[in-house]
Amino acid sequence: MNHDHDPARREAKVKRLNRIAGQVQGVARMVAEDRYCMDVLTQVQAIKAALARAEAEILRDHAAHCVREAIKAGNAAATQEKLDELVDLFDRARR
Numbered sequence: 124m125n126h127d128h129d130p131a132r133r134e135a136k137v138k139r140l141n142r143i144a145g146q147v148q149g150v151a152r153m154v155a156e157d158r159y160c161m162d163v164l165t166q167v168q169a170i171k172a173a174l175a176r177a178e179a180e181i182l183r184d185h186a187a188h189c190v191r192e193a194i195k196a197g198n199a200a201a202t203q204e205k206l207d208e209l210v211d212l213f214d215r216a217r218r
Contacts (some may be wrong), residue, residue: 138179143173165197 150166190209193201 132180132184136184137175137179139177139180142171143177146170149173182209 146166147170150163150170153163153166185205189200190205193205
């Protein structure tokens with residue numbers, strides 16, 4: 124679904140996610156090579172931090188585009204739906 128997001132921001136997010144995928148593959152190699160557990164765990168922590176940054180960017184774009192557009196359109200139902208989606212997302216993440 125196209126939400127008219129800035130193509131440069133979209134490309135930056137794709138690049139970030141591709142780097143994270145490369146990090147995950149690197150950790151898999153480390154495990155396959157029976158590397159020291161603390162080194163593996165350090166890389167896993169780095170991946171988690173990178174994913175959190177990617178999540179924040181995607182969330183920022185969602186708020187800046189999808190939620191803002193629903194508010195700007197004066198559509199109370201759409202605005203509530205977008206906000207409920209966010210609440211549900213974070214509720215699921217806590218489980």
